[in-house]
Amino acid sequence: MTFRKYLVILAVLLSGSTGDAFLSRGMSQIGPIDVHHLGHLLTALTNPWVLIGIACLLAFMASYMTALSFADLTYVLPATAFGYVNMVAIAHFWLGEHISLTRWAGVGLIVLGVGVVAGGPARTPDRPEEGEAASTAKEANACSPDASGERA
């Protein structure tokens, strides 16, 4: 794992938790949506908080796809769970919410889980599908006379 890859993981956890917080604020302004009038969901798309939340979640999606391109799903998900700690930190230090001991215990368990998974390998080795793009590039380089000239 390089520094750039850790930055991608950081972007996943920050954009996801921030997006959820904005969406929550927007939906609390809109109020309950009747199950028989689900079309009212579209009006949520005019709420600025929902729109900012969607923008954050688009950033989340881009960084999440990048993270999954170099690490396993079962590595990325626990590693990005640190976003919940970020959410609690925002609630405590920015919104001034009281965080109970139970919630701090939950934060501690998540940190422990992230620490456990972060110490292991990010990718399952020896998969035939893995590095399809890299192998295609290698084949292209091998066939290219320019590339062999550069190597020589």
Added chain:
Amino acid sequence: MRVFYTWLCIFVTTFAAAAGDVYVALAMRRIGDLGELRRRQGIASVIARVSTSGALFAGIFFMAIAFFTNLVGLSWADLSLLGPASAALTFAANAAGGKFFLHENVDRRRWIATAFVCAGVLLLARS
């Protein structure tokens, strides 16, 4: 009835989110490391590969279902219940999906990490 709808939303969100995650992970594994690909073949190649991946669009479809179900759920219940409950269930579902569908090496370390995160998320849900 509201409680029933809330939990229905949580379960639909969990299923759709896990299916979306597994499909997106499958697509990105087939495409390869985006950073490496960009360095070797340029950004146009990255965009072409990503935009023609069927598994990726299947994943985005399921994620969209999870997103809208989550929105409906948020209008009925607090984020402090809906978020952690669906997240904890999704973590467990994804660990199983990673092992059985993606054939990832979900070793003891990853199961322990998933269990710690699930327990932590559930504790966060308790007010």
